[in-house]
Amino acid sequence: MSKPFRAKSTLEQWRIFQAVVDYGGYAQAASQLNKSQSSLNHAVSKLQNLLGIQLLEVKGRKAYLTPMGEVMLRRSKLLSQNIQELELLAASLEQGWEPQLSLACEIIQPQAPVIKALKAFLPESRGTRVEVIDTVVSGADDAIAEGEFDLVITAHLPKGVLGERLGVVTLVPVVHRNHPLAKMPQPVSIDEVIQHVQLVIRDTGKNPQQDRGWLRAEQRWTFSSFHRVVEVLKQGLGFAWLPLHIAQPHFEDDSLVELNVSGGAAKSLVTYLVVPRPELLGPAGQHFSKLLIQHCKTLR
The missing domain is CATH 1.10.10.10 (Winged helix-like DNA-binding domain superfamily/Winged helix DNA-binding domain)
Structure with missing residues (x-):
């Protein structure tokens, strides 16, 4: 030795x-x-x-x-x-300052305020490591129920759970500008829309919720991120509901367009910040949560 x-x-x-x-x-x-x-x-x-x-x-x-x-x-x-x-x-x-913080973040949540909160937290972090994990639909429910995350951003508050309102996310139906649905007389009917492939994001929960989200199309392709969905849409394949903040840059460069669906198809979801175990959240987590709320509210 x-x-x-x-x-x-x-x-x-x-x-x-x-x-x-x-x-x-x-x-x-x-x-x-x-x-x-x-x-x-x-x-x-x-x-x-x-x-x-x-x-x-x-x-x-x-x-x-x-x-x-x-x-x-x-x-x-x-x-x-x-x-x-x-x-x-x-x-x-x-002093009880946590060496590590974990945040489960619903994928539809705009990332700009989260990144700004991280940037503001860094000079005061005292070496605290931060882990940010994306969740989709019921994945946030699991993160809240199991208490494995210090903070959770969710678009759905489970029964009996309280959360701080962060903002509203609007989802709109999107296709490539040359997609057959975009070439049809507008508005298009729901019956016409569901004849095409729907691109969806995989639910990260252990027991995926089939009754959440718009899933009426018979043929669906499932992906792990909006980034992949956008790339597929740009190839002229399928349609998808995208958060407006993700779709907007592609509307501006005219690569993607919002479908005008009869009866209206835009959906609005409220995002919340949940602390699954408030009694265990230390000063680092409390400070970071305040920064998240502060920077999310600036977008309202």
Whole structure:
């Protein structure tokens, strides 16, 4: 069995080395660190002797990095950053700050506000890891019922479950501009629509709900994401109900068009933020949930 590695250098030596470089010399670094210049000289000299390489060379009153010093400086700063993050994480854990957060997000939820919330959360995250998993239809129900996620964005509130309203998502029937349905006199009837292939997103729940969503077409092709559905639509195949925020860019470039279906076919769904286990949600989760609500409300 090999002996465990024991470092020859210390973090303090690396910190002094970084300071000498950052402040442009031993005298300047000594002033900033409130140490004597001789102690800094001694620390860097000992570090170089331990490593067997020259990190700095002094010209006049200024210290310059050697090529090897440049490499070691970059790596040592990563080391210092990791130590800082480690200590911050320890302090956060002591305060009950969660090391990891998980969000189950219904696939129809607009991603822009979620990404903005993540961006706002990052500087304050204290090293918390965030996992975002897409769910479809009853997949969100499972995420709420099983309590395996800290936060859930859903378009359906199960019986007895409360949620914070985030916004409204409109779904519209969409086809390629050259699809036969788009060439027919508008509006088209439901009977005409269901003669064509419907492109749908797979329900991620353990027990898929057949009574949710518009699934009247006899022939259906199932996909895992709206991205794939859009690519198939652009090939002139089938029709699909798409969230308006996903379809809009393709309406603007005229590759896809909204079907005018007699009787109206647009559907609106409200999305909610649910906390499956409120008593277990720590300060990180509470803060992130506030950011989600804040950024989603800006789109209303």
